[in-house]
Amino acid sequence: MENLTALDPRGPVAEMQMSLIQLSLYIMIFVIVIVFTIYIFVLIRFRERPGDTHIPKQVHGNRALEFIWTTIPILLLLLLAIPNVMDTFTLADTGVPEEGVDEALLDEDEAVEDYLVVQATGHQFWWEFEYPDLGINAGQDLYIPTDTRIVVELEASDVIHSFWIPSLAGKQDNIPGITNDLWFEAPEEGIYAGKCTELCGPSHWLMDFKVVAVDPETFAVWAENMAEPDEELTEPSGEVAVEGREVFENNCIGCHAVGDEGSPTGPNFTNFGERTVIAGFLEYNEDNLHDWIRDPESLKPGNDMPAFDENTISEDEMDSLIEYINDLRVLE
Missing domain, CATH: 2.60.40.420 (Cupredoxins -  blue copper proteins)
Structure with missing residues (x-):
């Protein structure tokens, strides 16, 4: 079973999110190094010395300095914001045509050929997984085929829950009366840990589930037997x-x-x-x-x-x- 951590990505969505975490970390390390370097330099260079009573040169009103220490934070924020915004739009687009939209009208780059739609409903305190195109209802274990885009429609039957598979996908809320969605893929077979991350009652911390990724052939057998058990x-x-x-x-x-x-x-x-x-x-x-x-x-x-x-x-x-x-x- 996979560990409940986002620091060991096993799919394209998790890898995308991990890259954003690393980018933020590198920028913060850069800022810390620069700030502490300047801090230590100032401590040494402008420390009080015996007999030295002169006032150091003042920099108030120095336009060059003000331009530098205003521009650098703006550039760092842009360096953070641009990849975040781009990835946000990428993750928001499931690649699946909305109801009533002809799939043939979509651009080739927008359409996703192999995808599976799953409705994940949060209950106190368990998970229900329905496969509307396959006529399957399952509980607690989300079976998926590898190398297939999984589009999850998130719903809740009672209170707000939150769907999270840290090694495959980020968090998204299940809200009563509202359908959110997300997508992810699992390139490798395995069992991936999932969890509810929205406080939803006394057993919220026990509201776990498993994602079972199997090869497409095995999934087809599972789906057939779940729909019409042998x-x-x-x-x-x-x-x-x-x-x-x-x-x-x-x-x-x-x-x-x-x-x-x-x-x-x-x-x-x-x-x-x-x-x-x-x-x-x-x-x-x-x-x-x-x-x-x-x-x-x-x-x-x-x-x-x-x-x-x-x-x-x-x-x-x-x-x-x-x-x-x-x-x-x-x-x-």
């Missing part, structure tokens, strides 16, 4: 898992969907067994899954998932439910 992959593989599916249908399907069955109220479970974490932050293992189902409020305060005590789901039923959930996969 029964050989989603059917319970044993008697215990079959019992677990019944427990799931009796207790969980009102909020979670598997394939085309269930509700989209909570994260989609079609490929739950392929996740690396539970609820966005817990290491994926049976003990953590058990504890999460039993008492989610103690682990992630403020979330909407109800607790299931032994009066609702017995320990035997819990074991079979976990067996069934672990079997939910769409990739072999």
Whole structure:
């Protein structure tokens, strides 16, 4: 998994933003060196000496000096502003035609051939990812193909959230009633850490997600099986898992969907067994899954998932439910 840092860029957007960080840093270092050089020179050159009572030459009203120390900061600010403004316009243009615009009318330089649109909706405290062109609804893990422009339409269902994948893209707010967008690309396969960066409630700091970049062929298989799950992959593989599916249908399907069955109220479970974490932050293992189902409020305060005590789901039923959930996969 990639570290949660913007200082290790793994895509064109992150590299563009890293270059701006470096430019700002170099300019600040240049200014610090010049200021301290002048400061040390003045301390030494104009220090008080025994018997020296003359007043140094005054520079007030020296137009040449005033021109120099006014012009240099303006040039430095322009050196910062021009690349920032240019990159801002580049990042604001997703390269995807707006609704109602004929793609053929766009200039060749403006159009993007390979792109994937994803709607990322922030909830307290999890992420929902819809692929409108593919008919897919996923939760917590954002699967994407490599070397493809990913256009993310950002929305929120409750309060303001903020979408951030530091090694791939910068931050952008998810605001209720407003759709923002951003784009990024992942040239390399891997799992990239993502996070909400807008204080959105007691479990804001636990509102993490993963971006799973796979090759285009693998993504095509994943997308096909998510849209129409292969029964050989989603059917319970044993008697215990079959019992677990019944427990799931009796207790969980009102909020979670598997394939085309269930509700989209909570994260989609079609490929739950392929996740690396539970609820966005817990290491994926049976003990953590058990504890999460039993008492989610103690682990992630403020979330909407109800607790299931032994009066609702017995320990035997819990074991079979976990067996069934672990079997939910769409990739072999």
